[in-house]
Amino acid sequence: xxxxxxxxxGVAALGAAVxxxxxxxxFTSGGDPRGDTLCFHEVGHQPCSDSKRRNAxxxxxxxGHDGTLLKHTIRVVGKIHAVQFEINTDSxxxxxxILLAGLGYRDDVRECTQHGRVTGPARYDFHRxxxxxxxxxxxxxxxxxYGWHALTESLGKDYLAADAADxxxxxxxxxxxxxxxxxxxxxxxxALGAQTAAAAPDVVNYETELTITTDRGFxxxxxxxxxxxxxxxxxxxxxxxxxxxxxxxxxxxRSEFVPRYHQGEWEMPPRLPGLDHTLPSWNARIYARVxxxxxxxxxxxxxxxxxx
Numbered sequence: 353x354x355x356x357x358x359x360x361x362g363v364a365a366l367g368a369a370v371x372x373x374x375x376x377x378x379f380t381s382g383g384d385p386r387g388d389t390l391c392f393h394e395v396g397h398q399p400c401s402d403s404k405r406r407n408a409x410x411x412x413x414x415x416g417h418d419g420t421l422l423k424h425t426i427r428v429v430g431k432i433h434a435v436q437f438e439i440n441t442d443s444x445x446x447x448x449x450i451l452l453a454g455l456g457y458r459d460d461v462r463e464c465t466q467h468g469r470v471t472g473p474a475r476y477d478f479h480r481x482x483x484x485x486x487x488x489x490x491x492x493x494x495x496x497x498y499g500w501h502a503l504t505e506s507l508g509k510d511y512l513a514a515d516a517a518d519x520x521x522x523x524x525x526x527x528x529x530x531x532x533x534x535x536x537x538x539x540x541x542x543a544l545g546a547q548t549a550a551a552a553p554d555v556v557n558y559e560t561e562l563t564i565t566t567d568r569g570f571x572x573x574x575x576x577x578x579x580x581x582x583x584x585x586x587x588x589x590x591x592x593x594x595x596x597x598x599x600x601x602x603x604x605x606r607s608e609f610v611p612r613y614h615q616g617e618w619e620m621p622p623r624l625p626g627l628d629h630t631l632p633s634w635n636a637r638i639y640a641r642v643x644x645x646x647x648x649x650x651x652x653x654x655x656x657x658x659x660x
Contacts, residue, residue, distance in 0.1 A: 406430030457597025499526025575615035584616030
């Protein structure tokens with residue numbers, strides 16, 4: 353299958369995480385195991401040092417309120433660099449809203465779509481070991497509840513690329529935050545953890561390789577390759593442009609399995625959110641990521657393409 357980034361993410365075990373209701377009526381808090389960061393050194397970077405791993409290693413995350421705003425806190429072992437925060441408000445597994453922030457970079461609440469329409473402002477308070485994220489309920493559609501998921505990254509030299517990352521919760525699940533009902537929220541999270549843990553012995557993990565190429569910088573495309581066809585069909589691929597701070601999300605596509613080429617093909621115009629006809633400059637550094645996919649009885653692992 354060629355050289356690829358081997359990200360070995362175990363099946364989520366949220367039941368082992370410490371999820372408990374706080375003193376507030378709608379506050380939840382969860383712990384994350386130490387030392388479970390992922391290293392991206394096989395995509396052109398040096399092996400992750402212990403400090404880089406610690407800078408992405410999530411140890412605790414919380415959901416609550418600050419006045420009329422929703423508030424989330426993500427804490428890492430080392431010095432926090434960047435965070436990607438995803439919100440799910442319906443029954444599918446994809447995100448509806450996304451927030452991105454890093455040292456020297458802040459973005460508003462955006463839709464998880466190709467053009468990423470801004471739906472409301474966000475505020476980020478960075479501290480040495482944590483970041484506090486604030487946004488309004490109206491910016492995510494005024495739901496009665498929502499699922500949330502966080503990704504932290506330890507950025508490399510000059511903050512151009514991620515060297516290590518960590519997910520909360522592990523396994524790309526969402527933690528449900530029911531506004532004004534912390535007991536239900538905690539029970540929902542624990543039930544999800546118990547269900548996932550119970551299914552772990554029967555789950556099969558399949559590795560994924562993500563490739564990327566471009567036609568003169570106007571069209572980016574590639575393949576999702578796996579040992580089984582079911583992990584090459586319908587995989588969510590996201591295109592990114594490297595830049596100081598958090599990398600810019602350009603577009604998203606789902607792969608279509610083509611049996612004659614034995615790969616799931618994807619392609620997308622690299623259009624920046626909010627700027628429908630803006631293409632990256634000729635010397636832009638572009639890469640793609642395919643999300644981990646949890647399906648009935650098996651898991652298709654995530655991967656990151658080389659940067660071109």
